[in-house]
Amino acid sequence: MKTKLIALILAIALVAVFAAGCVQQETPGDATTAPGGNKTENGTAPAENATRPPEKENVAKVILILGQSNAVGASLYTPLKDILETERYNKLLKKGFDNVRIVYYAGEDNATNYNENKLESTTLDKLFDKVRFGKSLTASQFGLEMGMAEYLSEVDPDGVYYIIKVARGGESLRPKFIEGGVLFERAMSMAEGCFSVMKREGYTPEIAAICWMQGENEAGLQATANGYGKDTEELVEALRRRLAEYAPFGGIPFIDGGISTHWTYYKTVNRIKAEFAETSPLNYFIDSIALGLTYDKEPAGNPDLAHFDSESMLILGREFGKYSYEAYQKVK
Numbered sequence: 001m002k003t004k005l006i007a008l009i010l011a012i013a014l015v016a017v018f019a020a021g022c023v024q025q026e027t028p029g030d031a032t033t034a035p036g037g038n039k040t041e042n043g044t045a046p047a048e049n050a051t052r053p054p055e056k057e058n059v060a061k062v063i064l065i066l067g068q069s070n071a072v073g074a075s076l077y078t079p080l081k082d083i084l085e086t087e088r089y090n091k092l093l094k095k096g097f098d099n100v101r102i103v104y105y106a107g108e109d110n111a112t113n114y115n116e117n118k119l120e121s122t123t124l125d126k127l128f129d130k131v132r133f134g135k136s137l138t139a140s141q142f143g144l145e146m147g148m149a150e151y152l153s154e155v156d157p158d159g160v161y162y163i164i165k166v167a168r169g170g171e172s173l174r175p176k177f178i179e180g181g182v183l184f185e186r187a188m189s190m191a192e193g194c195f196s197v198m199k200r201e202g203y204t205p206e207i208a209a210i211c212w213m214q215g216e217n218e219a220g221l222q223a224t225a226n227g228y229g230k231d232t233e234e235l236v237e238a239l240r241r242r243l244a245e246y247a248p249f250g251g252i253p254f255i256d257g258g259i260s261t262h263w264t265y266y267k268t269v270n271r272i273k274a275e276f277a278e279t280s281p282l283n284y285f286i287d288s289i290a291l292g293l294t295y296d297k298e299p300a301g302n303p304d305l306a307h308f309d310s311e312s313m314l315i316l317g318r319e320f321g322k323y324s325y326e327a328y329q330k331v332k
Contacts, residue, residue: 042237042240042241042244043207043239043240043241043244043251043252044240044247044251044252044280044282045250045251045281045282045331046249046250046251052249056204057204058204059204059205059206059332060124060160060162060198060203060204060205061160061161061206061208061328062161062162062163062164062194062195062206062208062246063161063162063163063207063208063209063210064163064164064165064166064187064191064207064209064210064211065143065145065163065164065165065166065167065211065213065320066166066167066177066183066187066210066211066212066213066214067167067212067213067214067257068167068168068169068170068171068172068213068214068216069169069170069216069306069307070143070213070214070257070259070307070313070316071143071144071167071211071212071213071214072106072107072136072137072143072165072167072168072169073136073137073141073142073145073146073313074136074137074141074143074304074307075141075142075143075298075307075308075310075313076140076141076298076299076310077092077093077140077141077142077146078310079298079299079300079309079310079311080092080310080311080314083310083311092132092133092146094132095132096129096130096131096132097130097131097149097152097153098130099153099156099159099160099161100130100131100145100148100149100152100153100160100161100163101124101125101129101130101131101160101161101162102128102129102131102135102145102149102163102164102165103127103128103162103163103164103165103194104136104145104163104164104166105165105166105167105190106135106136106137106167107137107169107171108137111136113129113135114127114190114193116193119193119196123197124197124198124201127194127197128162128163131145131148131149131163132146133146135165137169143165143167143313143317144211144213144313144316145163145165145317146314147313147314147316147317147318147319147320147321148211148317148318148320148321148324149161149163149317150314150317151317151318151321151322152321152325155325156325161208162194162198164187164190164191166183166187166190167183167213170217171183171214171217172217172218172224173215173217173228173231173232174231177214177235178231178234178235178238179234179235179242184235188242188243191243191246206246206247206248207243207246207247207248207252208248208324208325208328208332209252209253209323209324209327209328210236210243210252210253210254210255211255211257211320211324212235212254212255212256213256213257215259215269215270215273216259216260216263216306218231219259219264219266219268219269220263220264220265221264221265222265222268225265225268225269225272228269228272228273229272229275229276232256232272232273232276233276236254236276236283239254240252248331248332249331250282250330250331250332251282252282252331253283253284253323253328253330253331254282254283254284255284255324255327256273256276256277256283256284256286257286257288257316257319257320258270258274258285258286258289259288260293260295260308261289262295262296262305262306270287270289273285282327282331284323284327286316286319286320286323288308288316291312291315291316291319293308293309293315293316294308294309294311294312295307295309295312296309298310
């Protein structure tokens with residue numbers, strides 16, 4: 001009798017242990033919640049224990065450049081002729097980069113190389129140009145893409161990158177870049193159009209990074225500067241949600257550039273940018289002031305204070321290229 005009682009007690013104990021294990025496995029946890037509470041289906045970072053999907057084939061690495069005039073590129077390239085070595089200058093001016101190509105909209109219908117009416121009959125090589133000077137509002141200007149392309153061609157010469165730039169000078173984040181705004185939707189439309197060509201040619205498009213260079217407009221008034229954080233959160237959430245299909249396994253990096261000291265409330269805007277970068281490992285902030293960038297030297301005698309000087313724009317572009325490359329290595 002005593003033996004049967006002991007056996008019964010052991011059996012009950014085993015059942016209890018087994019049941020507890022089942023309950024622990026079925027309890028909902030944070031497996032689908034990324035840093036900041038965002039879900040993985042929105043293109044944000046997956047949980048550490050998320051299952052990696054099968055390796056993608058023929059990945060086309062895409063970088064988006066969005067923002068206002070310093071994203072468009074309002075820096076003149078001619079001063080670089082007296083600053084850079086001749087070989088480097090000529091490569092930027094004439095030869096370009098075979099493995100880094102660009103399609104762009106620089107704020108006007110005559111400042112673009114994108115034609116949505118020819119998507120069905122074009123190829124990637126025709127849709128995207130080699131990155132060279134002049135892929136901006138005018139043929140005499142350049143933007144972040146130059147330094148980015150130069151850096152990426154050095155650090156990853158065998159990799160192929162596609163830059164999609166949608167920017168317009170003098171625009172605030174709200175309302176044009178908020179979801180539903182004309183520049184936000186243009187960026188989404190151009191991206192989808194480019195992705196359709198990539199897919200047709202057998203590539204799998206993947207967002208390596210979104211580069212954001214904007215905030216000068218908001219820095220003109222204390223009220224708009226103070227509201228910049230909320231608008232940035234809304235922008236980034238919408239970008240990651242709309243582009244989630246093309247997110248790397250680890251989520252879509254968002255790289256934000258600081259504005260110069262020329263703007264009245266630059267400290268407020270840059271502080272908000274830096275604080276937002278701390279909310280997720282997918283967010284990054286480039287401190288343009290710490291880089292020592294200048295905006296008060298060119299053109300000589302009548303400097304354009306709203307825009308970075310030519311060498312500084314080249315340096316800033318290289319920094320965006322570095323952040324894009326390193327962030328992508330972490331999430332791909």
